[in-house]
Amino acid sequence: MSSANYFSIKTRIPGRHGRTGVIKTPHGEIATPAFIPVGTQASLKSLTPEQLKATGAQAVLVNAYHLYLRPSAPLIDEAGGVHKFMNWSGPIFSDSGGFQVMSLGVGFKKVIDMSGELPDKKLGKKDKLAWITDEGVTFKSHLDGSMHLFTPEKSMQIQHEIGADITFAFDELTTLHHSYNYQLESLNRRTHPWAERSLLEHKRLNSERSHRPPQALFGVVQGANHEDLRRKSAKFLGSLDFDGYGLGGALEKSKIGEIVSWMADELPEDKPRHMLGISEPDDIFACIENGADTFDCVSPARVGRNGALYTRHGRVNITNQRFQRDFSPFDEDCSCYTCQNFSRAYLRHLFKANELLSNTLATIHNEQFIVELVDNIRDSIDNGTYEVFKQNFLSDYYNK
RNA sequence: GCUGGAAUCGUGUAGUGGCAAUCACAUCAGACUGUAAAUCUGACGCCUUUCGGCUUCGCAGGUUCGAGUCCUGCUUCCAGCA
Numbered sequence A: 001m002s003s004a005n006y007f008s009i010k011t012r013i014p015g016r017h018g019r020t021g022v023i024k025t026p027h028g029e030i031a032t033p034a035f036i037p038v039g040t041q042a043s044l045k046s047l048t049p050e051q052l053k054a055t056g057a058q059a060v061l062v063n064a065y066h067l068y069l070r071p072s073a074p075l076i077d078e079a080g081g082v083h084k085f086m087n088w089s090g091p092i093f094s095d096s097g098g099f100q101v102m103s104l105g106v107g108f109k110k111v112i113d114m115s116g117e118l119p120d121k122k123l124g125k126k127d128k129l130a131w132i133t134d135e136g137v138t139f140k141s142h143l144d145g146s147m148h149l150f151t152p153e154k155s156m157q158i159q160h161e162i163g164a165d166i167t168f169a170f171d172e173l174t175t176l177h178h179s180y181n182y183q184l185e186s187l188n189r190r191t192h193p194w195a196e197r198s199l200l201e202h203k204r205l206n207s208e209r210s211h212r213p214p215q216a217l218f219g220v221v222q223g224a225n226h227e228d229l230r231r232k233s234a235k236f237l238g239s240l241d242f243d244g245y246g247l248g249g250a251l252e253k254s255k256i257g258e259i260v261s262w263m264a265d266e267l268p269e270d271k272p273r274h275m276l277g278i279s280e281p282d283d284i285f286a287c288i289e290n291g292a293d294t295f296d297c298v299s300p301a302r303v304g305r306n307g308a309l310y311t312r313h314g315r316v317n318i319t320n321q322r323f324q325r326d327f328s329p330f331d332e333d334c335s336c337y338t339c340q341n342f343s344r345a346y347l348r349h350l351f352k353a354n355e356l357l358s359n360t361l362a363t364i365h366n367e368q369f370i371v372e373l374v375d376n377i378r379d380s381i382d383n384g385t386y387e388v389f390k391q392n393f394l395s396d397y398y399n400k
Numbered sequence B: 001g002c003u004g005g006a007a008u009c010g011u012g013u014a015g016u017g018g019c020a021a022u023c024a025c026a027u028c029a030g031a032c033u034g035u036a037a038a039u040c041u042g043a044c045g046c047c048u049u050u051c052g053g054c055u056u057c058g059c060a061g062g063u064u065c066g067a068g069u070c071c072u073g074c075u076u077c078c079a080g081c082a
Helices: A049-054 A066-070 A074-078 A080-087 A098-103 A152-162 A180-208 A227-238 A253-266 A279-288 A299-305 A337-341 A344-352 A355-382 A388-398
Strands: A008-014 A019-025 A030-033 A034-038 A060-063 A092-095 A130-132 A137-140 A147-150 A166-167 A216-221 A245-246 A273-275 A294-297 A309-311 A316-318
Touching: A008 A344, A008 A355, A019 A316, A019 A355, A030 A034, A034 A060, A034 A355, A060 A066, A066 A074, A066 A092, A066 A147, A066 A152, A066 A337, A074 A152, A080 A092, A098 A130, A098 A137, A147 A152, A152 A166, A152 A180, A180 A216, A180 A227, A216 A227, A227 A253, A253 A273, A253 A279, A279 A355, A279 A388, A299 A309, A299 A355, A309 A355, A337 A355, A344 A355, A355 A388
Parallel strands: A034 A294, A060 A092, A092 A166, A166 A216, A216 A245, A245 A273, A273 A294
Antiparallel strands: A008 A019, A019 A030, A130 A137, A137 A147, A309 A316
16 A cells, blocks of 8 residues: 555654654554554454443454454455454454464463573473474464464465455564574574565555455564664565564563664654554553554453453452452542442452453453553653653552 | 261362372462463462471271271261161
8 A cells, every 4th residue: 555644753752763643544543652452353352342442442453363264264355354344443453373373383472571580491281283484384273273374475365355454464473492593594584585475465465456445564573682683674674665564573571672672773764663462561661662653462451351450550460359348449540431330349259250241341441551551651752741751650550 | 766878178079008188169379461361370287488397087996017998886967768
């Protein structure tokens, strides 16, 4: 698609890569920075689209791998595209399936905190379900065990049939346990050639499928936490005609901001940058100030379903016994539906009783918390009060 | 009243001579960062940070190197027969 008016920058953080702006898509605009909740299977688990909208979410991200397996991409195409299928009229992103290279392949964590003990190099108990070659990735379906080959072309065909506004190039997500040489080979033999192949197929599909709204394609930068590889990857992909860029890969938590700034140094300034799979508050600040524009992450929804809720003073497990007779609102300062209507004791009760409503109420709160955090960061950048806002927030959140 | 069966962690259970003793649920705590996740991990007799120590399987005796397990009596409960 033409990138002329695709992304416009509004305000910059002085002396840094961070900025506010607007992404224009056929299904509406996204004011950036923005947090994009994840609805992997064309549904944000436990929420209706109306409930998701009410959290302030501007867009949602779905996953090509999952939707390809079930209900299948042609079926979504037949339904008129994913917007219609899931009844979400705003912008939609689709992930390429690249993340499953890692999650189904080796099952390591994406973000590693090196401050504790050394990460365990043992493979998990899970059986490996993905195998990589330079041609693509063979997946063993986690649903029925059947084998499937994903190539860059296949991923783009799926993402076009799904019909998301913003798609991602098929990439290899390596782990921090891979050697430098493996990371280099991964870029040279897979992620970079795959990006070119994705782009070519994407352009072909955009013109072939002119009956559908034009889709955008973001190339995905890899390189783990090696500066030279990150810069090399960003420079190479930045030279290609992508509409924007995904900042991907496994990361050492303490280096996130630095890594984003290396990539932002090399990437074209006038294209949006999406930070894949990040949503912890400290990480969000580190990424935004170094040039990330949008984020997606399953974490607010997943930790919420498991009873962990965000507050401005840190995350708490609502199932703790101390909330048994606490009839005050979950968070006095929060304007979400959950906090406006229900007590801590009730939320705890729902979790202990395994009531489905626990998932819904916790997800509403957590998604709104992270969406609002990023909205507030955006406002603070526009107002020139970013540094103050950041210091206040982080000191409240991490000093309990 | 007779006959048969049963009593083990909060609850339901496993265990028929070498056990602080199975499993599940409940309870308590923690984790989760492009979702194989309404999932996973740990604790769960008492003391101890660990090593380890102590006391336990209805009650009281007994056999045995050793008893939740075998024997005797008692208590309570269940089923069938009166």
